[in-house]
Amino acid sequence: MGDYGVFDIIGPVMVGPSSSHTAGAARLGEMARSLCGGKISEVTFELHGSFAQTYQGHGTDKALLAGIIGLRPADERLPRSFELADQLGLRYRFVPADLGSVHPNTVRFLIVTEAGEHYSITGSSVGGGNVVITDINGIPVSFTGESPIIVTRHKDTPGVISNITALLYNERVNIGNMRVNRHKTSGTADMYLELDKEIDPSVLEKIRALPDMENVLELRCQPDEF
Amino acid sequence: MIEASAKGVLAACDERDISIGECTLREECERSGKSRERLLARMEEMLFAMRASVRPGLSEPLRSTSGLTGGDAFRYHRYCQDGEPLCGPVIASAAAMALSVSEYNAAMGRIVACPTAGSCGIVPAALLSVGEQRGKSDGELVMALFTASGVGELIAQNATIAGAQGGCQAECGSASAMAAAALVELMGGSPRQAFHAAAMSIKTVLGLVCDPVGGLVEIPCIKRNASGVANAILCADLALGGVESYIPFDDTVSAMDKVGRAMPAALRETALGGLAATEAGQRLAQKIKK
Structure with missing residues (x-):
């Protein structure tokens, strides 16, 4: 029900x-x-x-x-x-x-x-x-529009994920769901993060500027109709 | 809806001496955290969108996007204006409006899903035609929409409003029940009478299958909107006249749920059974594929 x-x-x-x-x-x-x-x-x-x-x-x-x-x-x-x-x-x-x-x-x-x-x-x-x-882009996700998401492609190397989560922690943004996929041939990995709230565009820019990041996508929730 | 059954809603209505519409509005304030004014204003927008969706099909013959159907609302409306329809003015004007909204939907017009797009003509036609003929204000129509919504919420929570799950009884049947209850309260009937009207509307279409020709929301959906609103007005009238349903609303919804679950997939919006599978239905479906 x-x-x-x-x-x-x-x-x-x-x-x-x-x-x-x-x-x-x-x-x-x-x-x-x-x-x-x-x-x-x-x-x-x-x-x-x-x-x-x-x-x-x-x-x-x-x-x-x-x-x-x-x-x-x-x-x-x-x-x-x-x-x-x-x-x-x-x-x-x-x-x-x-x-x-x-x-x-x-x-x-x-x-x-x-x-x-x-x-x-x-x-x-x-x-x-x-x-x-x-x-x-080949990363399995589950985005319904209820929580915002971030999808990153980065070098598959230690520290990248902790850098991203540290930035989110500083903003007090909680992660509801996350998934990482690695591509052995290209040495890259993709990460999918579902967040509890939307982040400020400046935080997204900070994530983009982190070392070893190749690409960062963001999907915001649909604006409430009323 | 916080209350899980008509029984619960009736108890809440009795305790505070309010209508189903008022009870639904208060529960929505609590549930959503939004103010009463904001919810009323939002529902008024729905009413205005409904009113705008009624007109196009009455003033000119519309053609659906597929080219399969259209023009019936205009045709029937003109017949009603020129003569004396057997149904009488209230049902005839409501039926014309229901055809009109449904045709507008099939022509990619802007409609209000109520509860679904396939059944979008029934509630607007019931309220706008009775509202016009009995001089009801927009404020009264907005409250009647809350009544309709409260009834729809109970059906969605205890059965389904999706044709793919429960057949057409879940779409046009739910819309009829919502419209019937809304009409009873609009005309000053009690919450008890409103639920009797809703129960009777479901009873008459219990088991109705969802069998759209070619999988499109046209044949037989458009005409089922016309019969759905006639059903709603009749059941509202019966209830206002003191007729009661021997099977109460909650049991009727539970029966609808069980019947829907027992329905084969061919009769649940897959276009594999019923009218869709007839010789004429197949021929029409082939025509639009070309």
Whole structure:
């Protein structure tokens, strides 16, 4: 038995027709955009399962692209996202794909930013407009938008993790969940941190400036609707 | 919802001599830590968004994004204005509104999920049509939305509001129950009468399957919104007239939960059974794939 509030029953205000295939898809696009820092020049949407089967009828394609260009799920311009993306000069394509044993409503975003960085982000729309990002650049994660996360890529060497956690400790930010993956061939490791609260951008800059850091991504929670 | 059952909500209403809507609002203040004013203002935004979602489909024929459906709200609305619909003015205008909101949803319009996008036409149509015909204020409609929400929370907590889990009884059935209870309180009925109306609405659609053609929220969802609001108005009227449900609300919800669990996957939003699997349903699904 879950705990439901008034606006879990009445709401959200959303562009139809489906909370999972439209509203959830728009949120996934929005989260992928925010992970890449917002400046995107090219996206390939790999659509899996039910997303691949019914994406045109549900407007899943329009919703995903709307999120990528920064529209919220209730934005009435969402059905015109193709036109708006064209105006921005964004290149995009939709490809049905088999992403393996994942949730039926899953998409993988293959993104190229204006700075030329490549990102691979996978997420699923799990019902009622709720979503979860499950993979960022090959690192398994579980980001639902409720707690902020940080994903780092760094040299696989002693001290890196303690430097990061020390910085967070100084800010009195508690870590709720963490995972480290090492890549033996490249000598690098990835770390996924789920935090109890959002950190100041200056702390993020301090983490970026630490020795042996290659890349730091951050995902903030969605702004509260009211 | 802090109270876990209609029985608990009724006891709380009796103790403080308040409505289900008021009880739901007070519990939400406690649960969320947000002020009464803020919650009322937020619900008013929902009401305004609902009102905006009713109009487009009545003023012009809408076409769904898939191209499969559309235009019925406009067609039926014009018939109602030109003649005397058999349903009478209240149900006829509500049915036209429910079709309209659902068509707008299928056309990628901006709607309020209530409780879901598939059943988004029922509660707005019930409240806005009765509200208009009986001269109810926005303040009264906002309180009725809290009633609807309280009933929906109890269903979500004790059964489900997802078609993929419980079939259409969980979506359009829940919306009907929410609308029926809200109408009873809007018209001055007691919390007890409101739960009787909600129980009766669920009873009439118990076991209803979720079988969307091509997996899209169109056939039969749009028309089930029209019948869902008619069901809600009838059950509200029965309850206001003193008719009671022999099976109380909590038992009805528990039955809905068990029936949903016993339902085969083919009848839970997979588009593999029911109307979706008929010859015509398959043909229509093929048409949109081209």
